[in-house]
Amino acid sequence: MLGYIFKRIFMTIPVMVVVALFVFLLLRLSPGDPAAVIAGDYATAEDVQKIREKLGLSEPIVVQFVTWLGSLIQGDLGTSIFSNKPVTELIAQRLEPTLMLALTTIIFSILVAVPLGTIAAFRAGSWIDRLVMLFSVGGFSIPVFVLGYILIYYFSITWRILPVQGYRSPFEDGMLPFIQHIILPTLTLSVIYIALLARMTRASVMEVLEEDYIRTARAKGLSEVKILMRHALGNAAVPIVTVIGIGIALLIGGVVVTESVYNIPGLGRLVLDAVLARDYPIIQGLILFFSLIYVLLNLIIDLTYTLFDPRIKY
Amino acid sequence: MKTKLKNYFLSAIFSIPLAFGFMVQGAVAEKVMRVIPHADLKNLDPIWTTAYISRNHGYMVYDTLFAMDEDFKPQPQMVESWNTSSDGKTWTFVLRDGLKFHDGNPVTGDDVVASLERWGKRDGMGQQLFNVITKLEATDSKTVVMELSEAYGLVLESIGKISSNVPFIMPKRVAETDPFEQITDYTGSGPFKFEADQWVPGSKVVYTKFKDYVPRSEPVSAAAGGKRALVDKVIWQYFPDNTTAMNALIAGEIDFFEQPAPDLAPLMAKDPNITVEVNDPLGNIGFARFNHLLPPFDDVEVRRAAMMAMKQEDYLASAIGDPQFWKTCYSVFPCGTPLANDVGSDIMATGDINAAKAALAKTGYDGTEVLIMQPTDIPVLSAFSLVTAEKLRKAGFKVNVEAMDWSTLTSRRALRDPVGKGGWNMFHTWWIGADVIDPMAIAFSGDPAAGWFGWPEDAELEKARSAFPKATTLAEKQEIAKRVQERLWAIGASGELGQFFTPVAYRNNVKGLIKSPVQFFWNMSVE
DSSP states (O other): OHHHHHHHHHHHHHHHHHHHHHHHHHHHHSSOOHHHHHHOTTOOHHHHHHHHHHTTTTSOHHHHHHHHHHHHHTTOOOBOTTTOOBHHHHHHHHHHHHHHHHHHHHHHHHHHHHHHHHHHHHTTTSHHHHHHHHHHHHHHHSOHHHHHHHHIIIIIIISOOSOSSOOOOTTTTOHHHHHHHHHHHHHHHHHHHHHHHHHHHHHHHHHHHTSHHHHHHHHTTOOHHHIIIIIIHHHHHHHHHHHHHHHHHHHHHHHHHHHHHTTOOSHHHHHHHHHHHTOHHHHHHHHHHHHHHHHHHHHHHHHHHHHHOTTOOO | OHHHHHHHHHHHHHHHHHHHHHHHHHTOOOOEEEEEOSSOOOOOOTTTOOOHHHHHHHHHHOEESEEEOTTSOEEESSEEEEEEOTTSOEEEEEEOTTOBOTTSOBOOHHHHHHHHHHHHHHOHHHHHHHHHEEEEEEEETTEEEEEESSOOTTHHHHHTOOSSSOOEEOOHHHHTSOTTSOOSOOOOOSSEEEOGGGOBTTTEEEEEEOTTOOOOSSOOBTTBSOOOOOSSEEEEEOOSOHHHHHHHHHTTSOSEESSOOGGGHHHHHTSTTEEEEEOOSSOEEEEEEEOTTSTTTTSHHHHHHHHHHOOHHHHHHHHTOSGGGEEOOOSSSOTTSTTOOOTTTHHHHSOOHHHHHHHHHTTTOOOOEEEEEEETTSHHHHHHHHHHHHHHHHHTOEEEEEEEOHHHHHHHTTOOSOGGGTOOSEEEEEEEGGGGSSTTSGGGOOOTTTSOTTOOOOHHHHHHHHHGGGOOSHHHHHHHHHHHHHHHHHTTOEEEEEEEOOEEEEETTEEOOOOSSSOOOTTOEEO
8 A cells, every 4th residue: 555655656756747847838838928017018128128037038948947947856936926925935825725715615515415415316306306406407507706796795795794705714813703704605616516526426326226235235124324324325435535536626726716706815816816927937836736736636535445445455 | 574583693693703803803903994906916116017006015115205296296205405506407305304214224315326226227217317317426314416417307207206117215225136126125214114924915915004204294295295104004905806896895894995897886886885986187098009010000191090980989988888987088198187288189089980981091001901919808908909990890991809818918019020920010008197197108209219019100209209308397398298299199109099087995984085196095094
């Protein structure tokens, strides 16, 4: 097992190098010039060129790439062209809100979706099943920003019981402000994941319920709850865990809209702002960071399979 | 009844944590003004960049020698007294008593000299001033002497300019930074201190009151007069989403919203606790820029034919909407300012498509496609681009609109290459009124080597512009402004798309708003 983990971690190195090269080239070959943005409307071409030189952007692409890679190996993701702050510091500043939002969303989604999907499977064809499926279709269909604005309208503007926007850290500002500020974004972002997970859980559990060993369990006289909890759900877990894993990966990239609607200073917004301003070091650093998270998440998901299916061994 | 009970129940449940929150907040008795600025403060050096948000940051943290009042006249700010020699070639400035930087050190003449020199290497107006400066030195800790090679009529207008780049005074050690590199020390002497450790780019900027700031005794007037910090803290909280920003203002989480989208104004105005008003007397001037180097707009008559098709009302109605936030203006200088005039403006005053079509037919236009760059991430400019495309098509032009983001546009507009190699024919922008208030604005340049993107060339225009700094009376300046405007229309430099105003919105507990083209936060309080 340990050998497998080390092998997988070792395998991330070439993946990261390819990602780094791809991102670097893509950014340098795409239109847009941060020096022109900085120089503004009044600058002469000479001024823009001077800024480009100071930023190291007039060097050949190969030289720029090697310089960046050299810093990267030393753990330095570079410095933001605009704010002059280290990219690692900017990521660190923004990491907590995004992680907390992702975490609360995933926990809430699992807590709601897995029981819903299981009940729907168990009572397939009943009104509960139809209701769950209706919710699933609705969850997939409603855009995140529309739901966000609706929730804000009722909870923050009409009833005035929750704040419109912002993020409060549970570590610095306390648990209560954190909960107040995270409820609406979590609800907003969860809907699509609840829909996805509930459908997947329903399908997976329904499939297992058709298996011979379930019939045997029933024949032995086991209660339906025991059959469902002990035999059905456990055996249906692998595809559900896979979807949860994919969901987390998608979620990290998908928080951009939620962070914008609720004005949460997270990584999603940092990416968007950096792309619009062509702040190359931030974009490069963040994409590398996200890639690393995806690779590690996949590893964790693969390892989790062993908990649910003893036949899987590494 | 049921709904009411449900609301009460929900309110009670959720109010418990909120009540705790308010109790904690109530224990801190500092006055805080929460502001949504017009943009994210990405960098902190108002000399290194011309970004307006960095300029506004500069006004919080730094002070200036002179500052423009609401009549657009420079008034002394850090300067106590000044005099000019009889030949107008020697200027002596004496600083006020009690001026201190945020680190406690006094502001000296050496700081002033170093700051002006750095500014003079980046700012257009500064570069022109330094072209005639032969010597700039501090003769003692409070006195600065400026010697010129010839009398120059814009000394005070230059060092008292209100918009980017503003000649902010920094400590000498900071001002000695290469002007093409960012400063890393943010010590100023303005009414607020920048709290570097609380800055979260893309989200939050915190300023605290500088208790040792000595304001002038005169009443505040735009950037001039006594700057009094009436709150302990000003927090700029950037909102990328206008609707959320509006909701936060309505919910009372924010006190002041600097630049809401005009289409949200009616929604906010419905709330009796919110005031929506235009605070900038000059507004912004819409601008359709031709590339004078490439066909078809290398022909003056083709440019003028295109201008004839541009009807300001159509642009402003589609891009801005509510007529209370725009007005037509057929002067290249903002209407309502001393140099505004209507010389030569007939060409744009009608927006007659038929006249444009007839004029184009006479030019021998060969059907060359006009490439318009459309910045889709800036709604006003995106709308301007589409209106122009429609009007030019109706006038007989072949048009291609290429969508891109503003960042791509800013780099592409610098290219002088043919369209097939990345060049362009037209783009749209706006200037804030304060930036095009006189003929020295780079927007009005007729020198393709040193001028602005689009690169018009007209020797007569340049001759008129170069006379402006030597003019000493308003009448002389107005006469030159008319000559400049006449040439700009004659050569079809750019289409002028009218004047529009972005309102501010604030809760009624905010008092002391200053009428100005730049948003200032001194003299403002929250009750």
